[in-house]
Amino acid sequence: MPMHPEAERLLALLAEAGAPPFEELTVPVARTATQGFLELQGEPPGVASVVARTIPGPVGEVPVRVYTPLPGSAPGPVPVVVYFHGGGWVIGNLDVVDNPCRRLAAATGAVVVSVDYRLAPEHRYPAAFDDCYAATVWAAQHAAELGGDPTRVAVAGDSAGGNLAAAVALAARDRGGPVLVAQLLIYPVTDFDFGTESYRDNGDGYLLNKATMQWFWAHYLGALDLGDDPYACPARSNDLAGLPAAYVATSEFDPLRDEGEAYARRLAEAGVKVTAKRFDGMLHGFVWTAGAVPSGLAIFDDMAAVLRQATAG
Template structure:
């Protein structure tokens, strides 16, 4: 399929603006540039209650933002881990998508502001996300949540973290996860896939920026055999919760996401996998500028409804 015209126009505008490539940017500049994504997400929806608070983490308090819609409890829950290569992104980056998720699913959405690399290398981000997930399950009654209806979700690096939390919840016998919604997830540490060759430059996320993200996340150690850092390295994919795996045609990470969906399916996991033709990595953050990408939101909402009914 050709590149979606809305995406093509956005990429042209971004190129004309002349922002430096992520891989050539110091970390503070890359983080500051992320603020521009908020302007491309459309209007923020009103949610009945939005609360910022902190929850206990393995190395100090973890900031979270809790979106509670105007629905009767106990509700399902979505624990959301933002993307950004474990280096950039925060609660503000995904504020608008989380508001929409809360309103459209009727779920309490808990967005997790996990520690970022390079200040905190792997597996710090995973450790925070798992701890926040345990806290949600342990405090389900106070949050108005049904603990049997907790979905973990995230985009890109957040999809990596959602997959990792699902693996850890299985391995550690809890908490119970009803589903994992993985939006163009990072699942492997492998530079040989055809999609990396085909889409490694010119489609928002590049091969060089992915290498930059991984280098910051891994730090001086080499935890790539840790399945909570590289989910594709897990010894088994059996007994994991149902999964939605969304991939984009013009995404360097397309093949690893689809391979992960295949590994889950081969292990007997219920999988909903979909490739979004004409789309690029990052469009879940860009639904104001790329209205066609709203189908990703539609599909995530449908998945959540399906696993929490």
């Protein structure tokens, strides 16, 4: 399909701004540049409260931000969604996903716990994964304290955050907990493979470049040999059975499209209940640019529907 007019306008706006790609920047400058996405997100819906706090992590305190939705029609505890921001494990923070997390809480009626995990290259793999798994364990253990239901905990994330959510779902299965009801993966990084058709077709000029992903991976892994570690690269897992229900969203004009869709197919083949949706005409990162590409806001209703189905009964 042709590119969506909203996505075309966004690319034109970014080109007019003249911002260089992340791989041409130093890490500190790239992190500062990420704040520019805040201007593209639009006004979020209201929530009952947003509370910043820290929780115990594997090597120290991990900052989180807890979003409590406005009271819904159903009384009692609500689901809990633990959210991991995108940014190639190098950039991104709680602020850049503040708007999306408010939208997620409002759409799902769930308490959302957004995790400020350690970033590469200062903290290479598995630091981010370790923080995210620890935060998920904490959220499950403290769900009642947050007004949530400990039996209805899900993980979610965008891009590299989708990678972390998928990895945490694998680890929760492998380590005997916490029990998760869903994994909501937004255009996730699932494989270390730059030879897919979507990388060939969309690897340059569509917001997320192949060179940018190579820069992210290099910072995240450093000198480590990736091997077949599924917690770094979920697609390398030999066994996807027994995982929680999955929502996998991809964008048509995104180098990550094919690996996300391949992961969704493998989940389904393993017997996992999967809802997969390609956002035709869209670019990577539309959750961070909802004010500019409002057609992408349908993703929040999608995730709400999947979470409702996963938590029914």
